[in-house]
Amino acid sequence: MGNSLTGDLPPGFLQRSKDWLRRELFASRVDGLLSLVLIGLILAALFGLLRWALLQANWAVIQLNSTLLCIGRYPIEHQWRLWLLTFLLAATAGASWGLLRSCRRADRPGLLWPRNDRIAAAVLLAVCLITPPALGLSLAVAGRWLAIAGLLLAMRWLLGRLGRRLGADAIKWFALVWPVTYLLGMVLIGGGFGLTPVASAEWGGLMLTLLQASFAILLCFPLGVMLALGRRSNYPLLRWGSVIYIEFIRGAPLITLLFLGQNILGFLLPGGLAPERVWRAAWVLTIFAAAYLAEAVRSGLAAIPNGQMEAARSLGLSTAQGLQHVVLPQALRVALPVMVGQFISLLQDTTLLSLIGLMELLGTARTVMANPDFLGHYGEVYLTLALLFWCCCAALGLGSRALERRLDPHHLPNL
Amino acid sequence: MIAAIAEEATQSLILEAKDVHKWYPNGFHALRGANLQVQRGEVVVIMGPSGSGKSTFIRTFNALEDYQKGTIQFDGLPLGNDLRHIEAIRREVGMVYQQFNLFPHLTVLQNLTLAPVLVRGRSRVQAQQRALELLARVGIAEQAGKFPGQLSGGQQQRVAIARSLCMDPRLMLFDEPTSALDPEMVREVLDVMQGLAADGMTMVVVTHEVRFARQVADRVVLMADGEVVEIAPPETFFTNPSHERTRRFLDQIL
Amino acid sequence: MGSNLTPPQLRRGGLNGGDNPGLSQPPWWRNRLLIPWLVQALVGFVLLLLVAFLLGNLVRNLTAAGLLLSWRWLGQPAGFDIAESVLPFQAEMPYWRGLLAGLGNTLRAVSCGLIGATVVGTLAGMANFSSNGLLRRLVRVYVELVRNIPLLLQLVFWYFVVFLSLPNGLAALQGPGVVLAKSGLYLAGFHNGLHWVGPQLVNDVWQAPLRLSVEFCALLVGLVVYSGAYIAEVVRGGIASVPAGQWEAASSLGLGWLASIRHVVIPQALPVIVPGLNTQYISLAKNSSLAVAVGYADLYAVAETTLNQTGRAVEVIILLLGTYLVLDLLISALMNALNQFVRIKER
Structure with a gap:
């Protein structure tokens, strides 16, 4: 041959x-x-x-404004806080990744670095290597990005190793690290506890986009689950209350709700209690997302046979225990793809904040293009934004599909 | 030991349903004054044509179905609107379903330990120990780490039985436990149930398995149209029933 | 009771213990019949408190601002212009005429968008089952591209990058009876209802019986491309729900690809497709409110201007939300009727 x-x-x-x-x-x-x-x-x-x-195309418009697009007009002297936060997030993300991978199930021993993980690591390194020079960033900044990627992969490796010894319960406990990191991040961004406050009006760019999306995703989850349970409740008041909320929110375009938040929330609360513009928008996004999430969760609940709750009750579990340990874990698993779809649209919907004058990614981009130096460079800016969104959303979608496969194998009721 | 149980059985009533009526929300009169008394240590098999209210009847025994008229008492506790009683009765009464209703997202072992830990407040280790004992007893100790979806129907039903036993119930209800099984798996489940009966477990079984009824039951009940038509020991029930309705039913199934 | 299945230590928690519980009434909070009422009363009370709190604040704050609910301002002259409108409108007309003109523009965009998105989505959805592998992959790329980029970004892209970079005058894109220029889309039509006239260049400005603004075009193209991708997925799901045996049966009868999809597959897929279409149509109607980003004067854009001029926040938002709710219900009603029709035909 x-x-x-x-x-x-x-x-x-x-x-x-x-x-x-x-x-x-x-x-x-x-x-x-x-x-x-x-x-x-x-x-x-x-x-x-x-x-x-x-x-x-004249890509200088992106190169010269990359910092602005990333963090808006966040004060330069406080930028180290955002770097610290990024390092923190990278460490947490790497640790979660490693833990998730290490918790192999008894029946399906997996590799520590399966093919998909190696691809993901390579892509991450490549992005951190290529993007800074492409954006014309200084060597120091490029080094920092590389360090961030390195930290993430190191944590991934470390926890991948440790996780096997820590066992499956470690994951449950580690889930608590995320809210703590989140709160810490809020303090780092906004100040307080000894740090100089940075007003929310000065937050902007990709940072504000991610902040808004993550805030809404985190808070809409409990609200959405409650609404979904309410809609399936036997109690007419709970059912009708949930139905009215869900259908009213789903019937209105998001922009009108954001508009409502900016113009009416001030009237609905006693003087001085109304939150700042950024937070008003965040709450409206949360309320909006909860209605859609409730429908996703409801579809998951509908897929769980009645026998599950009956079995739980005949074992002596209370309704709350049955929901918590038997019905919801299964329903959320079924609803996962739809929920991630909702989260992806929520991330995309944050662009609407630019229409009510907030400086998130699209809003910042518009100010860039309003600058006489960069007038008319719509194509470059919008294509960059599109690429950014596409990557984020596609990555979320990929991640959810991977998670789905991991959670799924034989678990669905075989009826 | 068996003799002692037998003696006690004559003395103590564990379940008593008197003149139970149930109407479904759509107005269907499912139970029309059904009566049943179960003694401690006794195995009662309920038979009857489909739609006769057998399942509904035993589902009222642990308040999965409510009833509108009559009384049900479990071990002296009235099963009414007092949630304290309902909770107590559900803790003490095990139930096995036609569709197994195992929790598919939990391993076999987790299925067995969930309720003892949450409801009985046992430690995880204690609960696991007991679960493994019971799994060994129903003959599938080696499957403890698997998920229900990886087991055959017969194995799943045996896990479901073990799951109920983990709560150390005083009464076990079986709602057509073999109807959803492939024929070759029916035997293994019936064997487990027979073993339970031999150990003195009080059982109420809704089933179509005539052989099981003949061999294991202390009394066989015929239900038709929401009423208990005949209660008799198996020999009498199958050979010389006193009611015309029973005879017709036996003609159809034998 | 010597059975090893019921160890005596588990008898705690008193089924048998204590005095005869059969005679005691349950405390009211443990009574199965009362609990639904208790829970609902509690929830209702909390909700009532919340609503009372919010409404109380609203009335107090509005009174303080001198903006208590009133509809009289609707009759005052608007004072702003609307660039293009299906319904005639001028600045000296009252606000309600302006809002009506905005609604007209919204309805025009939505109805055109519905038709366009349905055509694009159906074709793209069917292309998923083409025998041509390149076409199938191209459709996947289209769907994945569109669904992972925010609609607003797509709209401003179409408007600022594509339509605003079109040339004017002679350099404009010209086809038979059609001219696409920076100043708009010009279509041939009947002039004075008599003779057929195409677009003509008069003093370096295009003129034609029918002109669509680039704002409208950008909105329409953006909505059609976006919703088309979602509708394509709905159509794909519907067709995929038809068992493979149906395709085989159709082709064994000698039907070609197009004939089998038209006569055998689509009729069976429709009951699955129509509910999904309903959702997509409603979201298209809601998405049309993003027109404000490309400068098309739809209902939301007019309402925003109105609010900025009058400060009548509550009234304007009630009108806005109410109108979109009615629009959604209208679409749902139409699609439900279609659903019935499809089902009856299926039987």
Whole structure:
């Protein structure tokens, strides 16, 4: 073997590729024609895009404003707090990743670094290596990003090792680290406890986007679960209350609700109690997301047979215990894909805050383009934002699918 | 030991249902004055055509179904609107379902320890010890780490029985425990139930398994149209029933 | 009772213990019949308190600001202009005419969007089952691309990057009966209801019987592309729900791809598709409120201007929310009727 034209290729590789092409692209005369037209169109589009990106676009608008897009007008002298927070988040994320991977189940021993994890680690390193020079960041900043990636992977490695000894209960306890990190992050960003306060009006860019999305995701979860339970309750008052809330919120466009939050919340609360603009928006997002999450959870609850609750009750469990230990764990697992879908849309919906004058990512981008120096560079800025959102959302989707596979294997009721 | 139980059985009533009526919200009159007395240590098998109210009847015994008229007493406790009694009775009465109703997201061992830890307040270690004993007793100790979905139907039903036993119940209710099983798995479940009966467990079993009723039951009950038609020891019930309705039913199934 | 199944130490918690509990009445908070009422009374009370608190504040604060609920301002002249409107509107007309014009614009965008998104979504959804592998993959790329980028970003992209960079005058994109320029989309039509006239360049300005603004075009394209991707997924799900045996049966009868999908698969997929379409249509109607980002004067945009001018926050928001609720209900009612129709046909 090996002395033919195909070299090292496995035998029949050419034949198989030919078969594949024939089957997929040229199955019939019509298909062949269509394929040719499509290939032409795709090539033309790619060529046009490349020509624009390499020859016409002026990427300086991104390079010069990358800090602004990331954190808005956050005071320079306090930026170290955000770096600290990023390191903290990287450590927590790496640790969670390692722990999740290490808790192998008795029936399915897994590798410590399976293929997907190696790919993810490589992508992470590549992004942290390529992005800073591409943005023209200083060596010190580039080094910091590399250190952040390194910390994440180191924690991933460390906890991956330790996790096996700590056992499955470690994950439950570790889940508590996230809220603590979150609160710590709020203090680091906003100040207090000895740190100089930074007014929420000065928060901006990607940071504000992520802050708003994560706040709403965290808080809408308990609210949404309660509403879903309420909607399935036997008690008419609870049921109708939940239905009215859910349907009212779902019937209104988010922008009108945000508008309501900015203009009416001040009237609804006693003078002085109304939160600042950023927090008003965060609460409206939470209230909005809860209604959609409730529907996702409800679909999960509907998938759990009545027998589960009956079995729990006949074992002596109270309704609350049955929900907590039997019904909800299963229902949330079923609802997970839909819930992550809602979270992805919530992340996207934060762009609407720019319409009510908040400086989140899109709002900051608009101020960049209003700067006379960068007038008219819409394409560069919007494409960058689109890429950023696409990566975040696609990563969330991928993560949820991985989690789903991990949680699923045989667990669904086999009825 | 058996003799002692037998003696006690004659003295002590564990379950008494008197003139129980149930109407479903749609107005269907499911139970029309059903009566049943179960002695301690006794095995009662309930038979009857489908729709006769057998399942509904035993589901009232641990308040999974409410009833509108009549009385049910478990060990002297009235089963009414007092939640304290309902909770107490559910702790003491085990139930096994046609569809197993195991918790699919928990391992077999976790299925068994959940209620003892939460309801009885036992330590995890204690509960696991007892669970493993009972798993060994129903013959599947080696499956403790698996998830229910990985077991066969017969194994799942045996796990469900062990799960109920973990609460150390004083009465076990079986709602057609073998109806959802493939024929070759029915035997293993019935064997476990027979073993339970031999150990003196008080059981009320809704089933269509005639052989089980003949061999294990102390008394066999025929329910039809929401009423208890006939109660008799198995020999009498299957060979010389006193009611025309029983005869017709036996003609259909034998 | 010597059985090893009922160890005596488990008899605590007193089924048998204590005096005869059968005679004692349960305390009211442990009575099964009372608990639903107790819970509901408690929840109702809390809700009532909350509503009373909020409404009390609202009335107090509005009174203090001199803005107590009134609808008289609706009759005052608006004072602002609306660039394009289906219904005639000028600045000296009252506010309610302005809001009505905004509603007209919303309805125009929604109805055009519904048709466009349905066409795009149905084609893209069906393309998932094409025999051409390239087409199938292209549709996946389309759906994944659109669903992971915020709609608002897509809208401003279409408007600022695509439509505002179009040339004007002679350099505009021209097709038979169609001209697309920075100043708008010009379509051929009947002039004075008599003769067919195409777009013409008069003094370097395009003129045609029918002109659509670029704002409207950007909104429409953005909504159609976005909702089309979601509808494609609904259609794909519906078609995938039809058992494979149906395809095989159709092709064994000698039906081609198009014929089998039209006559065999789609009729069976429709009952699954229609409820999903309902959801997508409603979200399209709600999403049309993002028109304000591309400068199209829809209901929300007019309402925002109105609020800024009058300060009548509560009234404006009641009108806004009420209108969108009615719009949603209207779409739901139509789709439910369609659902009934589809089901009856299926039987």
